[in-house]
Amino acid sequence: EVQLVQSGAEVKKPGESLKISCKASGYIFTSHWIGWVRQMPGEGLEWMGIIFPGDSDTRYRPSFQGQVTISVDKSIDTAYVQWSSLMASDTAVYYCMRLSTYYYVDVWGKGTTVTVSS
Amino acid sequence: QSALTQPASVSGSPGQSITISCTGTSSDVGGYNSVSWYQHHPGKAPKVLIYTVSDRPSGVSNRFSGSKSGNTASLTISGLQAEDEADYYCSSYTSSSTLVVFGGGTKLTVL
Numbered sequence: 700e701v702q703l704v705q706s707g708a709e710v711k712k713p714g715e716s717l718k719i720s721c722k723a724s725g726y727i728f729t730s731h732w733i734g735w736v737r738q739m740p741g742e743g744l745e746w747m748g749i750i751f752p753g754d755s756d757t758r759y760r761p762s763f764q765g766q767v768t769i770s771v772d773k774s775i776d777t778a779y780v781q782w783s784s785l786m787a788s789d790t791a792v793y794y795c796m797r798l799s800t801y802y803y804v805d806v807w808g809k810g811t812t813v814t815v816s817s
Numbered sequence: 818q819s820a821l822t823q824p825a826s827v828s829g830s831p832g833q834s835i836t837i838s839c840t841g842t843s844s845d846v847g848g849y850n851s852v853s854w855y856q857h858h859p860g861k862a863p864k865v866l867i868y869t870v871s872d873r874p875s876g877v878s879n880r881f882s883g884s885k886s887g888n889t890a891s892l893t894i895s896g897l898q899a900e901d902e903a904d905y906y907c908s909s910y911t912s913s914s915t916l917v918v919f920g921g922g923t924k925l926t927v928l
Contacts, residue, residue: 732916736863736919743906743921743922744855744857744863744906744919744922745919746908746915746917746918746919749916758914758915759915760915761915794862794863798916798917799868801868801910802851802853802909802910802916802917803853803865803868803869804853804855804863804865804908805865805868805874807862807863807864808862809862810862
């Protein structure tokens with residue numbers, strides 16, 4: 700069974716750094732794009748960006764470029780998104796997702812809640 | 818601002834049919850048959866309902882159907898049920914560097 704298992708909820712202060720993870724299983728990790736979607740409180744889903752683990756080709760939605768870093772560790776089939784300096788506006792649920800061959804999301808993680816508050 | 822335009826909300830009564838539109842450009846919806854639709858209930862992971870414009874994954878009710886005309890894709894839900902109340906998102910492959918674009922989402926209320 701194809702699964703994406705995300706790391707647990709985080710509570711951080713503004714200015715702190717954070718890296719959340721998404722562990723893939725049940726398929727060849729390097730064969731599919733994997734990425735992240737944000738849902739801020741009361742808002743819709745927002746595409747953040749994706750990475751192809753095979754060659755680390757990374758594509759960001761322009762509004763997220765420079766705000767987050769998406770990466771992978773192929774040795775442990777895990778994708779990450781990280782922030783160097785969190786802001787209160789980063790408070791959201793972050794979903795990990797896998798792109799199918801036909802560029803639709805066929806697998807979703809359960810979401811990681813990130814709360815940034817002083 | 819989302820790349821694909823969806824109505825913010827739609828509503829219908831149980832048993833009725835509703836259609837949600839998703840308008841893009843020739844660089845995404847109109848240019849490729851890679852439109853997909855997702856259902857999202859609060860607190861749960863989104864679920865794909867339709868992919869490649871009109872295909873349904875196994876296990877998805879045939880009450881959900883998709884179509885496309887020009888730069889606009891549509892999701893139709895027939896025989897509305899209370900559990901259909903959720904947020905719905907469209908997505909498409911795009912020729913831009915981001916590869917995929919999402920719509921802003923449509924809140925479906927079952928009256």
